[in-house]
Amino acid sequence: MTFPRSLFLASTILAFHCNPSFARNESPAKAIERADKTLKAMTPEEKTILTHGIMPLKILPNSPEPPAEAIPGAGYIKGIPRLGVPALYETDASLGVSYVFGLRKDGATALPSGLAQASTWNPALIEKAGRMIGAETRAKGFNVLLAGGVNLMRDPRNGRNFEYLGEDPLLAGTLVGHAIRGIQSNHIISTIKHFAFNGQETARKLVDSKISAANAHESDLLAFKIGIEIGDPGSVMCAYNKVNGHSACDNNWLLNTVLKHDWGYKGFVMSDWGAVPSLGAALNGLDQQSGEQLDTAVFFGDTLAAAAKSNPVYAKRLDDMNRRILWAIYNNGLDANPAKPGGVIDFKAHGDIAEQVARQGIVLLRNERGVLPLAASTKRIAVIGGYANSGVLSGAGSSQVQAEGGPAVYIPAGNGDENSSFIAESYHNSVPLKALRAAAPNAEITYRNGRYIAEAVAQAKKSDVAIVFATQWTSEGFDVPDMSLPNGQDALLAAVAAANPNTVVVLETGGPVMMPWLDSTAAVIEAWYPGARGAEAIAAVLTGKVNPSGKLPVTFPAHKDQLPRAEVDGMDSTEPSFLGMPDLKGQALVADYDIEGSNIGYRWNALKGxxxxxxxxxxxxxxxxAASGLKTDGARASARITNTGKADGATIAQLYLVSRTGKPARRLVSFQRVELVAGQSKPLAMTIDPRLLGDWRDGNWTIVAGDYGFALGEDAEHLGPVTTVRLKGRTWRD
Structure with a gap:
């Protein structure tokens, strides 16, 4: 879910433990059979109970008192007790159970941001993390988690990039599928969202994402398709934006043609909150109206019932809407395994999982002269900036998670309007200064907040190492205007690096940032928003307790001109509000994604040089x-990877397509995390999804006959020897 105009937030939570290893209650076929049986027993009045729901929070203007059985959270849909159909209790989001203004007086375990999770390139770990947040969801009495964010990063300034899983459809789709699978192992429904092409927050309810069918299927839709194949989510959440002129929640091509017909998706489509334009959205594939108070009318209640009574087209559609919702309920065992509030959570065990994700998600970007890990002989360390004496940064919006007691630091933001109290820069109570002192007990560690550059410089000069924590706060609801570090941090970093050649930068950011000070620094790590145990993970990497293994899931541009669109669409049209709803005064606003098409991020760079x-x-x-011996037939690949250094560690084997039929290409086609002790060598066995070698044309995938080149790479730009294989041409339907 995403919080709408009059209801944005910072969110916090509590958490309770429950068995994370449930299995499905029904086979998909049995779930369909049960859904049909229940549907036949429903009265006409009962057929619109599951098709719409409220936001059960008494904080909206003129909101009625929520039903007594509702839990404060994102949504509530009544059940049908006569038929044993449970109510749906919905909560945000992909990073844990959201705080919802602290209205439940509880907290939960915050996972690191989506980009941090993606930096692990570890599907098994992300599935484990999904099981954890799914268990906390269930323990609080919720049975629907609005998770599964997989919109590809088309612009690094999107305020919501931190929630998502990067720019590549294979990596993002694989990881989101495993996250969903973990979540749903708890007998709850997970969504996958936001379907689709929700690439910016500025004017998110107005912008029209323009993209051809081929480009769509080869990029964002492929990420969704892979995620659905792996995770089998009970629901798809449609998006706020338009797609090719039609609202994503009222889009016949997206919801009926692609999702339900071509892909055969069995679950239901729920709207984003306040994203339903009319009753006609039902005919165009929308199955459930969410947060109905936020729309102009309750379209899927009495209005839908009246339409079904007088029009057989609506009657048939209404049956299908119910069948899909019932299938998701039965397929995930919500009725047989009811979630109940008051479960017990092992916060220590769940915190350990969050820390494991953070450890594997931290990316060592630069390390000159082997400054990291910090030497045991280091005597004086200056820690500067970033509220490192208080906590680690988190992203804001409907995905906001907080531990019991709320944030360690809370800085209200806004335009002085009604939304100001709902958006805040907040920090988890995981303290880098404390964690570093525990990890390096023999060093004298001082702290300066960085507000005065002269003071920070003076402390840096007296120290063996200066560690500067730099933050970029981002949030749902608005985009950042550029990729600089705000609040004068670039100037602070430049001055400290000039004063101490052993300056280490720890970035806590929502996405890529520019680094004009980079060449003056000794080391840089990207910690993203590192979650409930972020400080402990950062300290472990800095001191060498953990050997960093994270790999970037997104491209860090060298400068703005490398982006397909120099400006955020709508950002300069007018002053953007905090909820992505600028007054565009009748202007048409189009995000032309056909500029880059499916060549997102590293593929755009390869195309443009x-x-x-x-x-x-x-x-x-x-x-x-070192990797060697690559062999492939275009469907499978083998190689050997060796730890040639003196420390145990892990890396990611990245296999790229580098040419097709004699023409340059660049596409990640397989990946595998490998852990090796010093000197150890292991064989690699990788599979290649044929869709990554082909083109989508008129409803089919096509591989053109010819020579295809593959290479293992340290990253998308630094590739090893090319292995070429001749492939036969073929065409198939997905």
Missing amino acids: NKALFPFGHGLSYTSF
């Missing part, structure tokens, strides 16, 4: 690795 500041797939280690 650009060199990134840090390329997709980049990430250093405290050891070294």
Whole structure:
């Protein structure tokens, strides 16, 4: 879910433990059979109970008192007790159970941001993390988690990039599928969202995402398709934006043609909150109206019932809407395994999982002269900036998670309007200064907040190492205007690096940033928004307790001109509000995604000959690795990877398509995380999804006969020897 105009937030939570290893209650076929049986027993009045729901929060203007059985959260849909159909209790989001203004007086375990999760390139770990947040969801009494964010990063300034899983459809789709699978193992429904092409927050309810069918299927739709294939989510959440002129929640091509017909999706489509334009959305594929108070009318209640009574087309559609919702309920065992509030959570165990994700998601971007890991002989360390004496940064919006007691630091933001109290820069109570002192007990560690550059410089000069924590806060509802570090941090970094050649930068950002000070620094790590145990993970990497293994899931551009669109669409049309709803005064606003098409991020750079500041797939280690012996037939690949250094560590084997039929190409076609002790060698066995070698044409995938080149790469720009294989041409339907 996404919080709408009059209801945005910072969110926080509590958490309770429950068994994370449930299995499905029904086979998909049995779930269909049960759905049909229940549907036949429903009265006409009962057929619109499951098709619409409220936001059960008494914080909206003129909101009625929520039903007594509703839990404060994102949504509530009544059940049908006569038929044993449970109510749906919905909560946000992909990073944990959201705080919802603290209205439940509880908290939960915050996973690191989506980009941090994606930097692990570890499907098994992300599935484990999904099981964890699914368990906390269930323990609070919720049975629907509005998770599964997989919109590809088409612009690094999108305020919501931190929730998502990067720019590549294979990586993002694989990881989101495993996250969903973990979540739903708890007998709850997970969504996958936001369907589709929700690439910016500025004017998100107005912008029209323009893209051809081929470009769509080869990029964002492929990420969704892979995620659905792996995770089998009970619901798809449609998006706020338009797609090719039609609202994404009222889009016959997206919802009926692609999702339900071509892909055979069995679950239901729920709207984003306040995204339903009319009753006609039902005919165009929408199955459930969410947060109905936020729309101009309740279209899927009495209005839908009246339409079904007088029009057989609506009657048939209404049956299908119910069948899909019932299938998701039965397929995930919501009725047989009811979620109940008051479960018990092992916060220690769940915190350990969050820390494991953070450890694997931290990316070592730069390490000159082997400054990291910090030497045991280091005597004086200056820690500067970033509220490092208080906590680690998190992203804001409907995905906001907080531990019990709320944030360690809370800085209200806004335009002084009604939304100001709902958006805040907040920090989890995981303290880098404390964690570093525990990890390096023999060093004298001082802290300066960085507000005064002269003071920070003076402390840096007296220290063996200066560690500067730099933050970029982002949020749902608005985009950042550029990729600089705000609040004068670039100037602070430049001054500290000039004063101390052993300056280490720890970035806590929502996406890529520019680094005009980079060449003056000794080391840079990207910690993203590192979650409930972020400080402990950062300290472990800095001191060498953990050998960094994260790899970038996005491209860090060298400069703005490398982007397909120099400006955020709508950003300069007028002053953007905090909820992506600028007054465009009747202007048409189009985000032309056919400019780059499916060539997103590293593929755009390869097409244009650009060199990134840090390329997709980049990430250093405290050891070294070598890959050799690549062999492939175009469907499978084998090779050997060796730890050639002196420390145990892990790396990501990245296999790229580099040419097709004699023409240059660049596409990640397989990946595998490999852990190796020093000197160890392991064989690799990788599979290649044929869709990544072909083109989508008129409803089919096509591989053109010819020579195809493959290479293992350290990242998308630094590739090993090319292995070429001749492939036969073929065409198939997905």
